[in-house]
Amino acid sequence: MSLFEDFQNRRTRGNELVNSQEFLPYKRFYNLDTNAYSDGALSSKSKELMGLACSLVMRCNDCVLYHIDKAIECGATREELNETMNIALVIGGSIVIPHLRFAVEAMEERLSRD
DSSP: OOHHHHHHHHHHHHHHHHHTTOOHHHHHHHHHHHHHTSSSSSOHHHHHHHHHHHHHHHTOHHHHHHHHHHHHHTTOOHHHHHHHHHHHHHHHGGGGHHHHHHHHHHHHHHHHHO
16 A cells, blocks of 8 residues: 555544544634635645645654645646755754655655656
């Protein structure tokens, strides 16, 4: 199973469990998150790339997978992804390197699908 298939399966199951709680604050946050990445003054692609950089600095590999997938869906290129990940490395420092390795592997896997 690919990194993305495994992630999507876990994400779907987790979201179903969270949504089954019928807890309004969870629903509000999910709505806020969805709307934050929609086109506005900044394109969805720019926002997904920012999400990727933040995810690397925060060291959240699930978030890295999500934002790589979404950024590529929005038209991000390998060059744009690499520049974004470089910014995260500069900001986060060497602690980001293990997550950068993961992100580059994920990027290559995802780009090979297209």
